[in-house]
Amino acid sequence: MPEVLISEPRAGHYELALRVRNPLAESAILSDVPRMDGWLLRLGINEDGGAVAAPCRNVSGVVVGGLPGRGKSAWLASMLGSFAHRDDVQMLLIDGKQGYDLECLAPRAYRYLTGDEAGDLNAVREALHDVQTLMRHRLGNAKDIYGQSNLWAAGPSRYFPVVFVVIDECQAYLDLRSFSVKEDKAVASEIDSIVRDLVKRGRAAGIIVVLSTQRPTADSIPTSTRDNCGLRVCFSVATREAATAVLGEFTADSPQSPIGCPVGVGVASVDGWSMKFRSPYVPEALLEKAVRDCRELTADPLDLMCRAVVELTDRTNNLRGTDAAGPDNSDTSRLLPAREPLD
């Protein structure tokens, strides 16, 4: 028997688990892109071979760390690809590596910054600033536009979708020590403060920031930002410090250690509770096709909100036409979001 686990579920009762195989040791390749219908972020399979996922309702941030080539981008792409078929999900993708890691999700991203554009700090700041504008409008007008103070209570919808803001290799923007030019440092520090704001206040507005890094340190992912992230995922790292930078509290002798894990195996921490998992690999061509097939669902969430307000105005005006004696509450123009100029 390769492994025997003993536990004491209640006093005096002992449970033996005889493990004939270790699902985490064998890589798993999917022949289909799973479709996610609830609000769970698919992780993969655990040590018992069972499917594991983490809830994302009322979550404002996800941190992902791990050494280069250990499966961060592959997991992100397949996990987010599972939502591609849904019209109540939109994505902003920023690739700090300026490469192709998130390319297969591009058709479902209302904005995809890679290459030179992702190297332009002003372009990154502008894209994030638009999300901040959206968040402010959603939070400030929540009761008027979706009838609840929290988007998750109303339920995400086509006009008010969940917005995933993915910043892969976020250390390219958040590690302020790496900027020597004063102007760059100033823009990067603005990016950092927008990200902090989104993670701190975006929950009720249905905004989920995903920060991924191959260099997990407190400089790449500020500790306060990490602590506000409801889900933390750590693929293989080399040191206890790196694991702590992603997961927070962590002891090196824990059985749930990400130190030296094989490619695609990581530890996820949700509400202080952690589990080891293997993320099954979805071949890129499969993922690319599944996402491309859903490209007509892609829309900018600020534009969607404008459309929702215009429809609300039309409906209110129609109602006024049929009920002239009703109260005059037809001025919905104040709800119209406008892209705010950068300072």
Ligand SMILES: Nc1ncnc2c1ncn2[C@@H]1O[C@H](COP(=O)(O)OP(=O)(O)OP(=O)(O)O)[C@@H](O)[C@H]1O
């Ligand atoms: N879950 C997995 N199972 C098996 N192989 C995988 C898995 N995830 C990734 N791989 C393999 O490892 C390679 C690197 O993965 P990935 O690009 O996700 O790494 P990464 O952690 O994002 O690295 P980097 O920090 O350099 O961007 C993939 O191209 C794939 O071949």
Ligand SMILES: [Mg+2]
């Ligand atoms: Mg990557």
